Amino acid sequence: MPAKPVIKKAPAKAAKKAAPAPAPEPAPEPAPEPAPAEAPPAEAPPAEAAPAETAPPAEGAPPAEAAPAEAAPAPPAEEPAAPSEADATVAPAAEEITAPAPAEPEKPADASEAPAAEETNAAPPAAPESEAPAVAQATAPAAEEPAAAAPETPADAAAVAAAPSSEEPAAAPEVPAEGAPADAPPAEEPKAPTPPPPEVPTSEPLNLTVEDVNDTSVTIKWRPPENIGSGLDGYAVEYCKDQTTDWVVVNAELTPANRFVIKDLTTGDILHIRVVSVNLGGRSPPAVLADPVIVREIVDRPKIRVPRYLRARLVKKVGEKVNVVIPFSGKPKPVVTWTKDGQPLDPKKVNIRNTDRDSILFIRQSERDHSGKYEMCVKVDSFEDRATIILQIVELPGPPTTVKLVDTWGFNVALEWTPPKDSGNTEITGYTIQKADKKTGDWFTVLEHYHRLNATISDLIMGNTYSFRVLAENKVGLSEEATIAKTTAYIQKTGINYQPPEYKEHDFSEAPKFTTPLSDRAATVGYTTKLLCAVRGCPKPKIEWMKNSMIIGEDPKFRMINHQGICSLEIRKPSSFDGGVYTCRAKNAHGEATVACKLEVKQVINPDAEKK
Known part of the structure; x- marks a missing residue:
């Protein structure tokens, strides 16, 4: 008989984890029937925790510790079995x-x-x-x-x-027994999650154009859509042959770029091309090329050569003819179209003649209505070139709207006026102001090329009545009519009492003063000599000459001259006895002044005469 195994208690922790399970209701005992050795198992729902099979321990060896398994009550079978x-x-x-x-x-x-x-x-x-x-x-x-x-x-x-x-027991949820108080209130039912917002597709791509075409490929480009919606995954490029409705997707995978080359095309095919942006919300409306594309090599792209004088504004007067020739190039022959301010030209007003090399815009007699922005378009298949010409037809301006006489004072008049309603389709460059005397009625220009809207007219004649008018001016010329002020200006006569200012007379009184003194001189016997000096004073001083402090009288040998303050004493053929000190004295009512010099008269000695 095998040894009795030692029974070990399971850990308390494992025992606590085991939840009490309700006892299964006893099934009714069926009538005894003969049953086979092993009855087939009846179908039952899977147990929450199934213990694994264990082998019986060997004889004489203590059994290994086994973790207790949480037992789950098995539901009663539908049909009782023996x-x-x-x-x-x-x-x-x-x-x-x-x-x-x-x-x-x-x-x-x-x-x-x-x-x-x-x-x-x-x-x-x-x-x-x-x-x-x-x-x-x-x-x-x-x-x-x-x-x-x-x-x-x-x-x-x-x-x-x-x-x-043999495996680790699995924890079963704790189920309170019947009749036992509940430990916690029942949990609230979880709320359903908020559904995410629906995905929105993008708008269509913008500005779909053809960049290049050759005999086997077409290059297109476009701009991103204005509204992205739920994002942008990429673009799908599709084309459809002319007169068919089958659209072929070119790119197997979406392209993120805004430029795509459609390759492996057949020369001569006419294709309609469109681009669709794609995101999680689906496909956007397609962006379709306005015109179909012919797959062929472009020999020469269209090019407009605008003359230099047409690159700026072309100004013509009313009544003049307009003849504009614009050359262009392109092969095959381009298609030329003209528009004015975005609208087709009226053949009754403007004549257009196109050749293989140029296009001529001709107006026989220009009018103001011909002014505007003319656009020329040269197109070869999907390639085009455009040029813009601004034509301005001008004429004389109208007169100023009003002219008003603001004020009159003395010999002056103040005027004001307003610009004309019709400027002649160009800017006003100035004004011309004219006046007319009531007696004669003749108009005379007072100011011209005047830029302001007010002016002051001066130098009017006393006692006259004047009328004023103003003409507007632009680059064409003066307005044909003028606007006359409704009122006239009368320059009144007023007495004038002129009183000259009183000036205090300046006192120029001054005592004599020599500005240039006499200088010592040396003279030769028999040769005339002069003594010179200068003096000033007010009133004019009296001049006296003295020799060795003796006044020289009316001696004919001496000649005294006084001119504009320059005093001179001329000694005619002096002798050795004429040497000495000469003095010039000037005196008036305010005083006197003197200057002196020494004159030496030398004798010339002849050596030949001494030998004899």
Whole structure:
């Protein structure tokens, strides 16, 4: 007889984790019927935790510790089955080896559930070899297979629950027993999540144009759409041959670029091309080329050569003819179109003649209505070139709207006026102001090329009445009519009493003063000499000459001259006795002044005369 295995209690922690399970209701005992050795298992829902099969321990060896498995109550079978021999053999063995375990005080359970909890904590004993298949068959099946037929008796259920499991027990949710108070209020029902906003497609791509065309490919470009919507994943390029409705997608994958080359085309095909932007919201409206594209090589792209004088504004007078010639190039022959201010030209007003090399715009007699912005377009297939010409037809301006006489004072008149309503389709460059005397009625220009809107007219004649008028001027000339002021200006006669200012007479009185003194001189006997000096004073001083302090009288040998303050004394053929000190004295009512010099008269000695 094998040794009795030692039963070890399961850890308290594992016992606490096991939830009390309600005891299965006993099935009604069926009538005894002959049953085979092993009845087929009835279908049952899978158990929450299925213990794995364990092998019986060897004889004489202590059994290994096994973790208690949480037992789940098996629902009663729909149809009762006869108890098998294996169940009959397992039930007594399970009853013999079960050991009571203390129940948890925190979670009371019914009396029917207590044995099941105690049996869960007990370890299975070693079974004889003959009983091992029966025990293994009575245990719960593997997790992947459905559970076997539930035992019909409480003993069978306890035997199945007491089967050890080699794996770690799984925690079962704690279910409160019937009649026990609930520990926590029931959880609130979770709210449904807010659905995400719907995806929105983008708007259509912008400015789809053809960049290049050759005999096998077409290059197009475009701009991103204005509204992105829910994002932008890329663009799909499609084309359709002329007179068909089958659109062919060119790019297998969306392209993020704004330029695409459609390759491997057939020369001569006429294609309609469109581009669609794609995102999570779907496809956008397509951007379609306005004109179909012919797949062929362009020999010479169209080019307009605008003359230099047409690059600025072309100004013509009313009545003049306009003859504009604009050359261009392109091959094959380009198609030339003209528009004025975005509208087609009226052939009754403007004549257009096109050749292979140039286009002529001709107006026989220009009018103001011909002014505007003319645009010439030269097109070869999908390529084009444009040029703009601004034509301005001008004429004489109208007169100023009003002229007003503001004020009159003395010999002056103040005028004001307003610009004309009709400027002649060009800017006003100035004004001309004219006046007319009432006696004569003749108009005279006072100011011309005047830029302001007010002016002051001066130098009018006293006692006359004047009228004034103003003419406007532009680059064509003066207005044909003038605007006359409604009122006239009368220059009144007023007495004039002129009183000259009184000036204090300046006193020029001054005592004599020599500005240039006499200088010492040396003279030769028989040669006339002069003594000179300068003097000033007011009133004019009296001049006297003295020789050796003696006044020179009316001696004919001396000649005294006084002119504009220059005093001179001329000595005619002096002799050796005429040498000495000469003095000039000037005196008037305010005083006198003198200057003196020394005159030396030398004798010439002849050496030949001394020898004789």
